[in-house]
Amino acid sequence: MCGIVGLHLRDATLAPRLGSLLTGMLGQMVDRGPDSAGVALYGDPIFSPTGHASVSLLGAAPDLAATVGAALGVSVTGIDLAPTTVLHAPVPAQLLANTVRAVDPGATLIGFGDDVTVLKGMGDPVALAERFGIPAASGWQGVGHTRMATESAVTAAGSHPFAVGPDQCLVHNGSFSNHLSVKRELEAEGVAFDSANDTEVGARFVAKHLAEGADLEKALRLLGDRFDGFYTLLVSTSDSFAVVRDPIACKPAIVAETDAYVAMASEFRALAGLPGIADAHIFEPEPERVYVWHR
Numbered sequence: 288m289c290g291i292v293g294l295h296l297r298d299a300t301l302a303p304r305l306g307s308l309l310t311g312m313l314g315q316m317v318d319r320g321p322d323s324a325g326v327a328l329y330g331d332p333i334f335s336p337t338g339h340a341s342v343s344l345l346g347a348a349p350d351l352a353a354t355v356g357a358a359l360g361v362s363v364t365g366i367d368l369a370p371t372t373v374l375h376a377p378v379p380a381q382l383l384a385n386t387v388r389a390v391d392p393g394a395t396l397i398g399f400g401d402d403v404t405v406l407k408g409m410g411d412p413v414a415l416a417e418r419f420g421i422p423a424a425s426g427w428q429g430v431g432h433t434r435m436a437t438e439s440a441v442t443a444a445g446s447h448p449f450a451v452g453p454d455q456c457l458v459h460n461g462s463f464s465n466h467l468s469v470k471r472e473l474e475a476e477g478v479a480f481d482s483a484n485d486t487e488v489g490a491r492f493v494a495k496h497l498a499e500g501a502d503l504e505k506a507l508r509l510l511g512d513r514f515d516g517f518y519t520l521l522v523s524t525s526d527s528f529a530v531v532r533d534p535i536a537c538k539p540a541i542v543a544e545t546d547a548y549v550a551m552a553s554e555f556r557a558l559a560g561l562p563g564i565a566d567a568h569i570f571e572p573e574p575e576r577v578y579v580w581h582r
């Protein structure tokens with residue numbers, strides 16, 4: 288199992304409702320993965336303030352904002368939402384991420400960018416979302432995941448999303464059967480990993496191809512060529528929202544599209560409460576077809 292939900296808004300008047308709609312969707316997927324959960328939000332003014340990069344971390348040192356601020360020579364602010372910590376600084380996102388890694392190598396970086404904030408934790412997904420303040424969040428895009436672990440331990444670091452490139456986020460339902468082979472290839476090229484999770488291998492593969500200049504559609508086609516196993520993936524970037532399924536599409540997925548949004552979930556019940564759903568174009572993504580929507 289595992290439950291995926293995602294909402295890509297086209298109608299800016301829905302932005303103040305992003306967090307409450309996403310929390311409602313996540314709540315419908317709790318029985319697909321009750322042990323841990325994670326959310327990525329794009330464009331919330333508190334989690335991702337304008338003019339600042341954000342970095343999301345697990346296991347951050349208590350005084351990290353001050354240490355990173357001293358290293359960068361700027362004011363760094365933090366939000367403590369245990370086990371996730373979010374830091375903000377008025378510097379480029381990659382510089383903030385690199386500085387955090389250098390200053391606190393014991394922390395795990397779970398997301399970074401100009402527009403995205405990633406929050407992950409253990410326990411009931413809706414209780415977590417409420418503790419993180421997701422229902423009050425706004426923005427233009429959000430992704431959520433409820434995990435039933437198959438490939439690595441039930442820990443916050445093993446929870447999805449895996450957000451390993453700037454403003455990127457990947458969530459997965461399924462299991463990559465050749466992830467250890469792909470991981471060895473990526474490690475030989477210098478890619479470092481934070482967990483033993485199969486989904487992290489997919490996220491690092493996509494991030495590498497995006498960094499090398501592929502667009503999201505191409506990166507997901509390359510993933511389909513290289514990875515074996517089962518997958519429904521929802522992948523988002525600073526301007527895109529994409530869905531792809533393996534050749535036999537054995538993991539469920541449903542998309543609803545209106546003039547106001549594109550929504551995706553593992554099961555329709557997560558979409559049933561969305562505004563205007565009765566008039567939405569609703570379909571199951573075809574096997575192996577890469578669907579990408581742009582902002």
Ligand SMILES: NC(=O)CC[C@H](N)C(=O)O
Nearest residue numbers: 288289435437438460461
């Ligand atoms: N149940 C799932 O879909 C699990 C997804 C992924 N293989 C993980 O272990 O995190």
